[in-house]
Amino acid sequence: MESKFYEEDKLLVLKITSEIDDHIVQEIRRRADYEMERYMPRKVIFDFNNVTFMDSSGIGFLIGRYKFANIIGAKLEMTNLGSSIKKIFEMSGILKLIPTVELN
Amino acid sequence: MFNNEMKLEFISKSSNEAFARVAVAAFASQLDPTIEELADIKTAVSEAVTNSIIHGYEKKQGVVKISSWLTENEIIIEISDKGKGIENIEMAKEPLYTTKPNLERSGMGFTIMESFMDKVDVESVVGLGTKVTMSKIIKPKEEKDEDDFKMLMSNN
Numbered sequence: 001m002e003s004k005f006y007e008e009d010k011l012l013v014l015k016i017t018s019e020i021d022d023h024i025v026q027e028i029r030r031r032a033d034y035e036m037e038r039y040m041p042r043k044v045i046f047d048f049n050n051v052t053f054m055d056s057s058g059i060g061f062l063i064g065r066y067k068f069a070n071i072i073g074a075k076l077e078m079t080n081l082g083s084s085i086k087k088i089f090e091m092s093g094i095l096k097l098i099p100t101v102e103l104n
Numbered sequence: 105m106f107n108n109e110m111k112l113e114f115i116s117k118s119s120n121e122a123f124a125r126v127a128v129a130a131f132a133s134q135l136d137p138t139i140e141e142l143a144d145i146k147t148a149v150s151e152a153v154t155n156s157i158i159h160g161y162e163k164k165q166g167v168v169k170i171s172s173w174l175t176e177n178e179i180i181i182e183i184s185d186k187g188k189g190i191e192n193i194e195m196a197k198e199p200l201y202t203t204k205p206n207l208e209r210s211g212m213g214f215t216i217m218e219s220f221m222d223k224v225d226v227e228s229v230v231g232l233g234t235k236v237t238m239s240k241i242i243k244p245k246e247e248k249d250e251d252d253f254k255m256l257m258s259n260n
Contacts, residue, residue, distance in 0.1 A: 022154045023118035029208070053125075053143070055150040059210035084143040091219065092200075092212050 001028055003035045012041035012074075013103070019053040025061050032065055041074050045103060049080035058085070059092045066097055079103040105175065108134065112170040116161040116185070118154070124170060125149040131172055132179050135242040144220035145179065145240060151213040152183040152236045158204065160187025160234055177242055184235040190228040197226070 002015040014032055018024050036044060046062070048054075062078075069076045076098045081089065089095050110131050114120045125146040132145050149170075156168045171182045190196050197218070202211035217224045221238040228234040243251075 019122065021118075021121045021150055022158060023121050025208075053146060053150075055147050055154065056210045056212040056216055057154070057208075059212055060208035063210065064208040084140065084147070088147070088212075088216065091215060092210060 001031045001035075003031075005035075005039045005041065010040075010042035012036065012039050012044045013047055014044060015047040015050065017050045020051055020058040020061065021053070021055050022057045025057040029061055029064065032061075033068060036065075036068060036072060036074065040072055043075045043077065044069055045077045045079055045101065047079050047103065048082065048085055051082070051085060054085050054088060056088065056092075058088065059094055062089075062094055062098060077101045106173040107176065108174040110172050112172075113167055116157040116164075116166045116168055116187075118157055120168070121150055121153050121157070124153045124168070128170065128172055128181060131174070132242070135174060135177070135179060136245055137242045138248065141240070141242055145181075148217045148220045148224075148238060148240075149181060149183070151217050152181075152238070155213055155236075156183065156185035156187060156234065158207070158209075160185040160189075162188065177244060178239055179242060180237065180239040182235060182237045184233060186233040189230040189232055189234055190226070191230055193226050193228055 001017060004013045012035060014035060016028060020028065066076050078098055078100045079102065081100060112124070112127055114124065128149045129142050129146045132142060153168060160166065166185060166187055169184045173180045195201055197214040199215040200211040202209040217238060221240045224236065224238045226234065226236050
């Protein structure tokens with residue numbers, strides 16, 4: 001995972017650079033929580049551009065981070081969802097909680 | 105009846121989830137599936153194998169078995185464990201139902217298997233284990249080309 005913090009906007013971009021399954025998600029979760037705690041951002045954007053595979057662990061991961069973001073007072077957004085990732089998120093209804101945005 | 109068959113056995117370590125889905129996908133690729141069909145198969149296998157590892161064996165060590173068969177136009181995948189079994193299969197299949205919310209499990213595993221595969225069958229005996237059998241029709245390339253052609257024509 002690559003993280004980038006934009007101080008002026010208090011924006012944290014977390015780019016996931018691996019597949020997301022039950023095994024790998026444990027490490028991504030630790031890292032995401034660490035970065036969120038470290039920067040205390042107002043907004044966190046998860047970038048899925050480099051995610052080539054995701055199963056339902058991704059849903060649990062995002063719901064967990066959504067709760068954590070609420071605790072620290074941050075908003076959560078997602079960007080660059082591939083078609084199969086989108087299909088899984090649509091099925092779970094998570095897109096109603098966490099909006100997708102365009103990010104360059 | 106079957107054109108090809110394969111069997112796979114591995115211990116219930118979560119690091120084997122990626123190995124399992126990639127192995128099945130490589131086997132399925134003999135039917136010349138689309139990228140989307142292949143992604144569906146990988147996801148469904150990942151869900152079933154993860155269930156065996158974290159629910160069936162609850163992180164204790166056990167063996168997960170995968171058997172798969174190919175026909176002319178279909179892949180059948182059977183994933184089984186000798187874990188603790190599922191008490192209520194109907195409830196387990198309910199979207200968002202999970203016995204492990206503390207592990208951030210979403211309860212969407214069976215829902216995903218059922219919508220990504222054409223058929224999913226679950227057999228389970230408490231204390232003995234669980235077997236998930238799922239299948240997916242992979243249309244031959246010519247038919248897909250015909251479908252694309254029809255769609256192209258109807259769009260114009």
